[in-house]
Amino acid sequence: MLMSFPLSFSDISFWLAATALILLITSELLYSMPEISGRFIIDKTRFRLVAIGCGLGFLVTVAIRLFQPF
Amino acid sequence: MKTKRRVDGVASNKISILFLISGILALVFSIYSISQILALIGLGLTFWGALFLLLKPLKLVEGSLLYNSAISAYLTTDRIIDEFKYKGKGHYISPYPEDVYLPEYLKGLKASVVFISKKNDNEMPSIDEIAKGKFLSKNKEGVLVTPPGSGILTQIEEKLKVDFTKMSLNELCEVLPIFIMQNLNLAKEVELKLNGDQVQLKMFDPLYKNLYSLRNNLKSVSVLGCPIASAVACTLAKTSGRTVTIQKHQASPAGSMIDVWYRIAQG
Numbered sequence: 001m002l003m004s005f006p007l008s009f010s011d012i013s014f015w016l017a018a019t020a021l022i023l024l025i026t027s028e029l030l031y032s033m034p035e036i037s038g039r040f041i042i043d044k045t046r047f048r049l050v051a052i053g054c055g056l057g058f059l060v061t062v063a064i065r066l067f068q069p070f
Numbered sequence: 071m072k073t074k075r076r077v078d079g080v081a082s083n084k085i086s087i088l089f090l091i092s093g094i095l096a097l098v099f100s101i102y103s104i105s106q107i108l109a110l111i112g113l114g115l116t117f118w119g120a121l122f123l124l125l126k127p128l129k130l131v132e133g134s135l136l137y138n139s140a141i142s143a144y145l146t147t148d149r150i151i152d153e154f155k156y157k158g159k160g161h162y163i164s165p166y167p168e169d170v171y172l173p174e175y176l177k178g179l180k181a182s183v184v185f186i187s188k189k190n191d192n193e194m195p196s197i198d199e200i201a202k203g204k205f206l207s208k209n210k211e212g213v214l215v216t217p218p219g220s221g222i223l224t225q226i227e228e229k230l231k232v233d234f235t236k237m238s239l240n241e242l243c244e245v246l247p248i249f250i251m252q253n254l255n256l257a258k259e260v261e262l263k264l265n266g267d268q269v270q271l272k273m274f275d276p277l278y279k280n281l282y283s284l285r286n287n288l289k290s291v292s293v294l295g296c297p298i299a300s301a302v303a304c305t306l307a308k309t310s311g312r313t314v315t316i317q318k319h320q321a322s323p324a325g326s327m328i329d330v331w332y333r334i335a336q337g
Contacts (some may be wrong), residue, residue, distance in 0.1 A: 003101050006109045014112060031252070042125045050121060 013041050013061035023051035082122055089119030133277045140278060140297055143218055147290035148212055149264045151186065158187030158292040160299075161335075162217060162307040162314040163200060167235040178203045181302045183218045186293055196314065219300025222254070223308075226301065229253060234308040237242040239264050246302065256298050268317075269332040271302050279325035292319055299330045310334050 007015075028050040030040065077317040079137045100109035150156075166172060171287030178201040183228050185195055188211050195214060207215055217223075226249060227234065234242065247260035259274035278296035281288060295316050307314040313335040320329040 004104075005106050006100050006106045011106065011110070012113075014087065019114075019117065047125055050124065053230070 009061065009065070011066065016054055018059060020054035023047070023054055027051045030034040030054060038063060071253050077239045082126065086119045086122035087098050089115045089122065090180050093117070093119055093121075102262055105148055136277055140218065140286075141281065144281065144288050144290045147186075147215065147294065150215075151293065154188065154210060154213070155294075156186055156188050156212065156214065158189050158293075159277070159317070160295070160303075161185040161194065162303040162316075163194070164307040164311050164313060167233065169233070182217050182223060182307070183214050183305075184217045184294060184300070185212050185214050215294075217300045217304050218294055219297045219304055221303070222256075222297055222301035223304045225254070226250075226305070227238060234305050237309050239269075239306070240310055242305060243269075246305060250298065250302075251265075254312075262302065267334045268336065268337060269306055269314075271299060271330040271332070273298060273328045273330075275326050276328060279321070279328065282319070282321035282325050282328055292316075295319065295330055296328075299328075301331055302330075306334060312336070 030047065031038075031043050061062070073163065076281040093112050096108050096115060098112075100106075100112055114290030124277060151219075158271060162182070162184050165182050168180060168182075172179060176197075179197065183200060185207070191212070195204075195212065198208055200214065213334070215240050226246070230245070232245075232248060237245075243262040247262050249262045250256050251258070256278075257273045257276035259272075260276075261270075263270045263272075276298055280296060281291050281296045293316065298317065299319070303314050303316060315333045315335065317331040317333050321327070
């Protein structure tokens with residue numbers, strides 16, 4: 001029996017888009033409301049970098065699908 | 071007897087490892103069972119587990135600890151001021167830029183120093199005295215001390231990755247308050263206004279507000295400013311390339327609003 005990863009390329013692209021959206025919105029909220037974000041003890045810069053990384057990852061998948069549609 | 075252990079971040083580490091393990095297991099089982107749902111759950115759990123590990127909580131200390139550790143330096147400065155009967159002001163001397171070449175014996179000119187003068191019209195210490203890192207100036211006309219905000223200044227420079235000597239004063243007045251508020255969380259709100267050779271710093275609910283309280287009655291705070299006001303003075307001196315003097319300060323009775331006025335020396 002040949003085992004394969006059950007998620008297709010478009011599934012991963014969709015997952016990246018959803019994750020990037022959540023992370024980017026959260027990161028933006030953390031930066032725009034310092035009085036609230038001060039209560040969260042996380043590295044905001046690193047969080048933003050991860051969010052941007054996810055967003056870029058999604059854009060890369062879009063670019064791959066544009067140039068290799070099949 | 072049980073010893074006390076630090077528990078900072080232990081819970082978040084456990085959660086992230088739990089997420090990671092269950093995520094990886096879900097991914098492996100999704101391949102076996104060819105289940106898309108399980109794969110998506112596994113992907114999410116693995117990702118968030120890794121993210122929680124990456125975003126470890128920062129080491130935090132209580133704000134009052136910062137104030138309590140700073141007060142000893144101010145009490146020492148107060149003793150110096152009382153001992154020499156100084157009535158002057160704190161003059162923040164502009165340091166040389168880091169990238170400028172200076173011979174070994176003049177390297178001391180690159181450090182931020184503040185000159186506490188005996189009288190208001192005292193002449194400034196000589197370059198030789200600053201370069202040698204002297205404490206007492208000629209004829210005991212004042213003392214040269216390291217500003218209480220020099221540590222904050224170093225932190226700002228490291229995090230912002232900027233050279234303040236290459237920045238204009240207008241730019242500084244925009245960048246610095248935002249950084250003090252959002253990145254360092256040293257005050258709820260900070261405003262820095264430039265008006266000719268006068269600069270006004272307005273702080274709302276700063277961490278060091280207790281230093282300004284009448285209970286302490288610290289002379290050194292009005293001369294040097296609190297660590298935030300001192301860091302701003304150091305930055306102003308560095309950016310303008312001139313000596314900056316703290317003219318006066320005004321604190322609201324509860325200490326929630328503090329105004330500090332600086333004067334940038336001309337010429």
